[in-house]
Amino acid sequence: MLHSSHGIDYLLDLNARHAQDFIDLATERRRYRGEHPTEIAALKCMDGRLNLPVMTQTALGIIQPYRNLGGKFELGWPFFQATLDQWVQYSISRGRHCMVFVTYHFARGDVHRGCRGFNYDTDAARDTAIKLKDQFDRVYGKGAVIPIVCGIETDLEALILHGEDDQRSVDLANIRETSQLELFELLRSLYPSMPEKIVSDLTPLVHGNIRHVSEIRASNRAIEDAEHKEWVLGVGRGFDWLHVINTAFIVGPFDPHLSVAIETAANLLKGNIDEGRVDPSKGIVLLTSSAYRDAAGAEYRLSREKASFLSKFSLDIIKDRVPGLVPHLQILTGLTDLNTRKFEVLERHCDIPVFTA
Numbered sequence: 001m002l003h004s005s006h007g008i009d010y011l012l013d014l015n016a017r018h019a020q021d022f023i024d025l026a027t028e029r030r031r032y033r034g035e036h037p038t039e040i041a042a043l044k045c046m047d048g049r050l051n052l053p054v055m056t057q058t059a060l061g062i063i064q065p066y067r068n069l070g071g072k073f074e075l076g077w078p079f080f081q082a083t084l085d086q087w088v089q090y091s092i093s094r095g096r097h098c099m100v101f102v103t104y105h106f107a108r109g110d111v112h113r114g115c116r117g118f119n120y121d122t123d124a125a126r127d128t129a130i131k132l133k134d135q136f137d138r139v140y141g142k143g144a145v146i147p148i149v150c151g152i153e154t155d156l157e158a159l160i161l162h163g164e165d166d167q168r169s170v171d172l173a174n175i176r177e178t179s180q181l182e183l184f185e186l187l188r189s190l191y192p193s194m195p196e197k198i199v200s201d202l203t204p205l206v207h208g209n210i211r212h213v214s215e216i217r218a219s220n221r222a223i224e225d226a227e228h229k230e231w232v233l234g235v236g237r238g239f240d241w242l243h244v245i246n247t248a249f250i251v252g253p254f255d256p257h258l259s260v261a262i263e264t265a266a267n268l269l270k271g272n273i274d275e276g277r278v279d280p281s282k283g284i285v286l287l288t289s290s291a292y293r294d295a296a297g298a299e300y301r302l303s304r305e306k307a308s309f310l311s312k313f314s315l316d317i318i319k320d321r322v323p324g325l326v327p328h329l330q331i332l333t334g335l336t337d338l339n340t341r342k343f344e345v346l347e348r349h350c351d352i353p354v355f356t357a
């Protein structure tokens with residue numbers, strides 16, 4: 001199984017394969033975008049199980065992921081609002097609608113397979129998502145940006161769509177194979193004020209998830225596959241190539257309390273070692289990435305500076321607050337080209353120089 005592999009070389013190989021797939025899908029993506037122009041973002045927990053392109057059977061690069069501990073975001077966060085608003089303005093300038101999946105996650109079979117970022121409290125996770133959705137409505141009004149509260153149920157990898165009135169929700173695991181038209185009507189009733197174009201761009205994702213759930217059911221996969229065995233702490237952006245289950249905790253750079261998010265993720269990794277779920281001799285990796293689109297100018301060079309800074313910043317926090325993790329750590333720092341998803345290595349170390357307190 002892929003996810004039993006460890007180490008920096010495994011990560012680089014994974015990235016190379018993902019980048020190749022991403023490049024191979026360029027034509028498919030362009031065709032899809034032509035048909036379904038709505039720009040789609042997903043705000044989600046750093047939990048590695050939440051792979052929306054797979055769950056919705058959508059080509060890589062269609063859904064823009066933003067990841068943070070527990071999927072907690074807040075439009076007041078200075079860096080987050082700047083990044084997100086840039087995306088909104090870009091979409092508007094190209095005449096496209098924006099849709100944002102505001103997600104939380106849980107597992108229907110066992111509360112302890114839910115979100116550790118919320119101490120497995122699914123109600124709290126859902127309420128936080130609803131609050132964030134309301135914040136989007138307040139800021140952008142109804143129209144330019146459409147937020148949708150969406151639960152991600154990880155046992156069957158099913159989406160739970162919450163209607164715009166926060167009263168009704170539909171668990172896609174309960175919807176059998178159905179016609180495009182029926183699906184369109186279902187979405188119309190959940191989201192009566194959603195522009196028709198967005199409904200028709202949401203439909204293929206919903207359809208994809210219904211298909212995906214029936215495949216998961218048919219595969220009868222063992223449930224322990226969904227337990228926490230992460231061995232990577234990813235800090236930064238550009239990680240949609242790193243979506244293998246049980247592999248990474250991802251901390252986005254958005255949270256003003258970034259150091260707390262890094263500390264929490266480091267503690268979760270340490271817990272995986274202490275409780276025997278991962279073997280530290282196979283390599284525990286602090287992976288830092290920044291993302292850029294334009295290789296020619298300052299954006300690329302700023303990206304390099306950011307990756308180096310974030311890597312050192314994260315390591316300092318781990319040394320200070322979760323020192324027991326340090327002897328197990330390997331370091332991989334680099335940048336991800338958003339045009340190809342290719343990761344360029346700036347720095348790699350197999351062990352951390354011993355430090356004195």
Ligand SMILES: [Zn+2]
Nearest residue numbers: 045047115116
């Ligand atoms: Zn979570």
